[in-house]
Amino acid sequence: MRIGWKLALVGLLLLLLLVPLMMLSGLVTERQQRGQEVAAEIARATAGEQALVGPLLLVEAEHRTEHRRVVNRGGHMSQETEETVQPFHYLVAPEQLAVTGSLRSERRGRSLFSVPVFHASQKLTGRFRHVPPPVDAGQLQPKRAWLVLGLGDNRGVRRISLELAGKAIAVEPGSRVAWLGEGLHAAVPLAALDGGLPFSVDLDLTGTGSLAWVPVGGETSVSLAGDWPHPGFEGHHLPDQREVGDSGFSARWAVSRLSSRVSQALAACAPSDGRCEGVFEGAFGLRLVEPVDRYLMTERAIKYALLFLGLVFGAVFLVEALAARPVHFVQYGLTGLAMAMFYLLLLSLSEHIGFGPAYAAAAVACSSLLGFYLAGVLGGRGRGLGFGLGLAALYGLLYLLLRSEDHALLVGSGVLFAALAAVMALTRRVDWHTLGRT
Structure with a gap:
C-alpha cells in the first residue's frame, strides 16, 4: 500500500x-451531574450555603409630622395644626463587629458520591450606637426594636445564645427584614437604645459548600x-x-x-424592600474546595x-516505514481502542479508589497491554517494550500536566517540539517518494 493511502486510512x-x-x-458529564444532584440532595437534607448578615438593629418608629393650615370658621380666619403619624422602619449597623470561630468538616454521601459538610462554632461580638436616620420633616419616635441576624439557611442552626448588655435574650426564627429572607431575631428593650448597646452571639452553624460574612x-x-x-477564599475581600x-x-x-460599600447599601435599603442591591456583593468568606475533582480531571485528560x-x-x-514492517489497518484500530480504554478505566476506578491511584492503575494496565501487543505487531520484544515504556512516560507527563495547570501549555509545547524534532531527525534521509511502493 502506498504511503499516501496509508496515511489517509x-x-x-x-x-x-x-x-x-x-x-x-x-x-463523564453524566456522572458529574449525578454528583451535583447528590450534593443538592444532601444540602436539602442538611443545610445549604451559609452567609451571615449582621447582627443589625431593626427599629420600628413613628414618624410624626405637623402640618399647619388656615381655616375659615364663621368669617374668622385661624390656623390649625394637624399631626400625622406614619410607621417607619430603619436599620442600624454595629460600630464594631468581631467574629471568631472554628470550623470542623465531615463527609456525607450516598453511594459513590460525597460532599463536605462543615460545622462552624462562632462568637460574634460588637457594639451598637443608636442614631436614627435623618428625615425630611418631623421626628422619629422608636416604639419597638429587634436585633436581627441574617443566615443563608436556618436549618443549619444547631445552637444559639444571645446577650445584650450582659443579659440573655430569647431568640426567635425569622429575620423580620424582607430582603434577608432566612434569619433570626430577638426583641430589644427600648430603654437599651438610649446608650451604647454591646452584644454577644454564640452560634453553632452547619452548612455545605461555603461560609461567608457580610461586613456590616x-x-x-x-x-x-x-x-x-483545601479552603478556597473568595468574595470581595481576601x-x-x-x-x-x-x-x-x-x-x-x-x-x-x-x-466597603455595604454601609451605603444598607442606608439605601428599607427593611420592607424585597431586594437590597449591593449588600451581598460585599460578602467574603471561604468555600470547601475538593482537592481533586475526579470528573473534572478525567474530562481534562x-x-x-x-x-x-x-x-x-x-x-x-x-x-513501520523505517523497518519495512507492515502494520494492518485493524492493528491500528485495536491500538487506538486500547488507548481509549484508558479513560474508561480511569473514570470507573477513580470512583472507588481516588483519582491518583486510579490513574496509575489505568496507565500501567494500558501501557503493559500495548507493549505486549505491539511486540508481536512490530516483530520484536525490544520494540514492544520501548513502546510500552514510551506510552507510560506519556501518561506520566499527562499526569503532570493535569496537576500543574499553570505550566501545562509550556510543558505541552516543549514535548510536541521534542517529538517533532525526533521525527525529523530520524527521517531526514528517508526517500518518501519510493517508500511504501509495491
Whole structure:
C-alpha cells in the first residue's frame, strides 16, 4: 500500500476513534451531574450555603409630622395644626463587629458520591450606637426594636445564645427584614437604645459548600480556623493573614466601612424592600474546595486523547516505514481502542479508589497491554517494550500536566517540539517518494 493511502486510512481511523471518546466525555458529564444532584440532595437534607448578615438593629418608629393650615370658621380666619403619624422602619449597623470561630468538616454521601459538610462554632461580638436616620420633616419616635441576624439557611442552626448588655435574650426564627429572607431575631428593650448597646452571639452553624460574612460593621474583623486543608477564599475581600497546611487552615479578615460599600447599601435599603442591591456583593468568606475533582480531571485528560493517539499512531507508522514492517489497518484500530480504554478505566476506578491511584492503575494496565501487543505487531520484544515504556512516560507527563495547570501549555509545547524534532531527525534521509511502493 502506498504511503499516501496509508496515511489517509490512519487519519480516517483517528476521526472514527473520536466517536468512543465523545461517548466517554458524555459519560463523564453524566456522572458529574449525578454528583451535583447528590450534593443538592444532601444540602436539602442538611443545610445549604451559609452567609451571615449582621447582627443589625431593626427599629420600628413613628414618624410624626405637623402640618399647619388656615381655616375659615364663621368669617374668622385661624390656623390649625394637624399631626400625622406614619410607621417607619430603619436599620442600624454595629460600630464594631468581631467574629471568631472554628470550623470542623465531615463527609456525607450516598453511594459513590460525597460532599463536605462543615460545622462552624462562632462568637460574634460588637457594639451598637443608636442614631436614627435623618428625615425630611418631623421626628422619629422608636416604639419597638429587634436585633436581627441574617443566615443563608436556618436549618443549619444547631445552637444559639444571645446577650445584650450582659443579659440573655430569647431568640426567635425569622429575620423580620424582607430582603434577608432566612434569619433570626430577638426583641430589644427600648430603654437599651438610649446608650451604647454591646452584644454577644454564640452560634453553632452547619452548612455545605461555603461560609461567608457580610461586613456590616463600621469595623469588621473575622478570624476562623478549621481542619479543611483545601479552603478556597473568595468574595470581595481576601484574608489579610492566612495559613494553609495539611492539617487545616487559619485566616483573618479586617474590613473597614471605608473599603466597603455595604454601609451605603444598607442606608439605601428599607427593611420592607424585597431586594437590597449591593449588600451581598460585599460578602467574603471561604468555600470547601475538593482537592481533586475526579470528573473534572478525567474530562481534562480526555481533551489530550487525540494528541496521544496521534503521537502513538505516528510512532507506529514511523517504525513501520523505517523497518519495512507492515502494520494492518485493524492493528491500528485495536491500538487506538486500547488507548481509549484508558479513560474508561480511569473514570470507573477513580470512583472507588481516588483519582491518583486510579490513574496509575489505568496507565500501567494500558501501557503493559500495548507493549505486549505491539511486540508481536512490530516483530520484536525490544520494540514492544520501548513502546510500552514510551506510552507510560506519556501518561506520566499527562499526569503532570493535569496537576500543574499553570505550566501545562509550556510543558505541552516543549514535548510536541521534542517529538517533532525526533521525527525529523530520524527521517531526514528517508526517500518518501519510493517508500511504501509495491
